[in-house]
Amino acid sequence: MTRIKKKHHLVAAVEAELLKQVRVHGRISRVELSRKLQIVPSTAGIYVDRLLRDGFLAESRRMERGAGRPPKLLELNAGGGRFVGVDFEARNLMATAVDFSEKPLRQVHEVIRAADSVEQILGKIERAIAGVMAGDPRPVLGIGVGVPGLVDPQHGVAVHYEFIKGWRDVPLGARLNKIFHVPVFLENNIRCMTLAELWLGAGRGLRDFVCLGVRSGIAAGVMANGHLLRGCHNRAGEIGHWRCPSPGDARLEQTASALAILAAAQRAIGSGRKTSLPKSKGELTFDDIVQAVQAGDALARSLIEDAARVHGWAVGELVALFDPQKIIFAGPLAELGEAFLAPVRKAAAVDGVEITASTLGRYNGALGAAALALHQWRPQR
Amino acid sequence: MTRIKKKHHLVAAVEAELLKQVRVHGRISRVELSRKLQIVPSTAGIYVDRLLRDGFLAESRRMERGAGRPPKLLELNAGGGRFVGVDFEARNLMATAVDFSEKPLRQVHEVIRAADSVEQILGKIERAIAGVMAGDPRPVLGIGVGVPGLVDPQHGVAVHYEFIKGWRDVPLGARLNKIFHVPVFLENNIRCMTLAELWLGAGRGLRDFVCLGVRSGIAAGVMANGHLLRGCHNRAGEIGHWRCPSPGDARLEQTASALAILAAAQRAIGSGRKTSLPKSKGELTFDDIVQAVQAGDALARSLIEDAARVHGWAVGELVALFDPQKIIFAGPLAELGEAFLAPVRKAAAVDGVEITASTLGRYNGALGAAALALHQWRPQR
DNA sequence: CTGATATATTTTGATTTCAAATTAAACCCA
DNA sequence: TGGGTTTAATTTGAAATCAAAATATATCAG
Known part of the structure; x- marks a missing residue:
């Protein structure tokens, strides 16, 4: 060094x-x-x-x-520089850019399929970055990437992610740097979401809060006393493997993630329960569930309430342990607003803690990644 | 200010x-x-x-x-100053002193009874401090106190503790300062134990570990990235209220604390189970259980193993969340060594994390409190 | 209009800390 | 024995930062 x-x-x-x-x-x-x-x-x-x-x-x-x-x-008066952020997990890839005042500039979405190879996914990452960069003359000064699973930010390596086959020790930082010739910063995606909340979302000005990311999996990003927890192997926050109380001691992720809710919905549809959800098997998306809940569908509501009870339990445990000022839910479930939050609050039964949903939307993680690159940037001369 | x-x-x-x-x-x-x-x-x-x-x-x-x-x-060459540390909870009060190189100097123990008033307990604290100070010419330069329950270290106030009746907003710092005329530092006692491990115990040199204090209650002290977590109301680590999985969703504290194990032992004795434990009701102490385990008593062993399974579950959840290098058990259960740790490790089923017992003994919290006062001390001139 | 008051910024000189060069005190090896 | 090497400590001059005083530019009261 x-x-x-x-x-x-x-x-x-x-x-x-x-x-x-x-x-x-x-x-x-x-x-x-x-x-x-x-x-x-x-x-x-x-x-x-x-x-x-x-x-x-x-x-x-x-x-x-x-x-x-x-x-x-x-x-x-930062001369019109931009910072690009990417965020992906098992199903979706989002990219965006921010200017020096952290204003979002453009958004790109790519779908990732279960069959995609590592190389195909890397191609989609690169295409998304290029798509965000195109047609804007302002120079890109840094790229941040929110990576699912285990990441080594120091060496720019994506170490492992169980939901992408063959995803192991991918030298993502070096590869993107070689293509785009700007500094590249990697970080676990729940931590990117947490930083987005800290810098431009519901966590602004707070020193102690937890961001609960519920998407394909479930993970927690913890700001404690103004510091983001990483753990000694960058593995902190993996509460998807927590054991829920009551029925069968299942993993939290297997009970209350977006994927788990989708699976439960498909089982219910298959067993013939009355619902407005589309019945064509395999094409159900979480957006269908969100719409059904908003339309008042009884099955969808009950699925969400089941999940909310479990999340309420997790919130109670996290509050007891961290004593935070706020719990912020991020991910598609958060888009349901009070329909989801009210039963969470009831099950958590904690007071003195605000339980809210992210207002940053689905580009949350990508925004955080872009802001991370911005915050790492130093004036050059 | x-x-x-x-x-x-x-x-x-x-x-x-x-x-x-x-x-x-x-x-x-x-x-x-x-x-x-x-x-x-x-x-x-x-x-x-x-x-x-x-x-x-x-x-x-x-x-x-x-x-x-x-x-x-x-x-x-610190001129022979000393620092006094006190630590108490529902049943016991311990006091000790350390010199400038953190060597323990003397130990005093007082028993607290359930019937003691707040004033009586304060009297015992003061007597213990005086007892530690007596007969040593070296000046005392500071006092640290490990306080159970909710504490406000900034203002030197013990805010609340559920196991002492009337214990609310006790201005302990001001009171001790008035009597002994040296700086007084208050801290929650699990955090004192954690600092003891950090500075002179099994946590030396580590940046990420969890100290699990199992005594009358159960609480966790968390060192994350070299910082001790306090939470936004000094309430972090209160995992005694966590809900255990499986039988009845009881609180962790009601299932696996030293008091809970004692109660379970008494119930078992009452129902006539064969054991070497003393049968005279009400006088059973945790030391009896420790001795019975070491003597191979089947009932005592099975009680400890039941508790260890629950602790193993808690360890698994904590490891998933914090990704620490080490978990350190402190309190009387830790004195059982492998008889307790082996079933904990088995139930936790985590690897890459060392699970050990504190080697500092029962004066752990008092040592940490004394060391806290030492670490707050600044050269005066 | 004028001086009193208030707040922002700049000037001035001292203190702290750095970076780099120098000196000190040992050993090694011919 | 005496230079070469190595690591520790100190000296020297510059950069960063502070503390306090001075200056700038407004409002407000009479």
């Missing part, structure tokens, strides 16, 4: 933090920045002047109100 | 960290210290010179080996 010169390194970190505060707070004065960064105003002034000179910040028109000398407000 | 001057504050923090490294590593050179603290050797030299001049460090005789100029090794 090359020796990092500490002072330069620290200066770059302070610059990045300063730009982050400008991004989060919009227009902001030097004094306000000095307070946020816990540095003295004169030092903040030195940093701002340098970032101003090098074109990363701009002075906006002053807004005058109240007593005292009006501040010279600062805003981002 | 008084304005803290940042530079002085940082200098004090570096001094404390430097002294900590000397404590952990014994004799150590300036260069080695500069590496551990990630500072440049010249800066380390400045700090060492100041601490040497003010009498907190001393130069030891040089140990010569290998090539190069031999280092001038440094050691602690």
